[in-house]
Amino acid sequence: MRKLLESDSLIQVNLIASYLQSNGITTKILNEHQDAIRSVISFNKPIHPELWVHPEQFETAAKLVGRYQHEQELNDSLSENEWPCKKCKEYNPENFMSCWSCGNSK
Numbered sequence: 001m002r003k004l005l006e007s008d009s010l011i012q013v014n015l016i017a018s019y020l021q022s023n024g025i026t027t028k029i030l031n032e033h034q035d036a037i038r039s040v041i042s043f044n045k046p047i048h049p050e051l052w053v054h055p056e057q058f059e060t061a062a063k064l065v066g067r068y069q070h071e072q073e074l075n076d077s078l079s080e081n082e083w084p085c086k087k088c089k090e091y092n093p094e095n096f097m098s099c100w101s102c103g104n105s106k
């Protein structure tokens with residue numbers, strides 16, 4: 001596996017992971033449970049969630065992330081199209097067919 005990106009927002013990492021998975025990319029998120037890790041390792045360096053992909057899918061994934069971020073910029077003014085999950089109340093982009101957080105269907 002190869003590190004694609006890291007972010008201080010787990011939500012952002014999850015959204016990108018869902019986007020990549022819907023495009024056939026296998027993803028793995030590291031440091032997902034920051035608080036648990038931080039309580040075990042007692043140093044002050046912040047631990048950011050990281051998104052990892054298979055090396056052979058890295059180039060494709062990087063392009064998809066670029067496209068995703070471009071779409072996000074275009075969609076920023078359309079955020080009223082987000083839909084709230086019935087189960088966990090998280091908001092999801094309009095084009096997501098299931099909740100990024102819990103997988104509940106739209």
Ligand SMILES: [Zn+2]
Nearest residue numbers: 085088099102
């Ligand atoms: Zn949900």
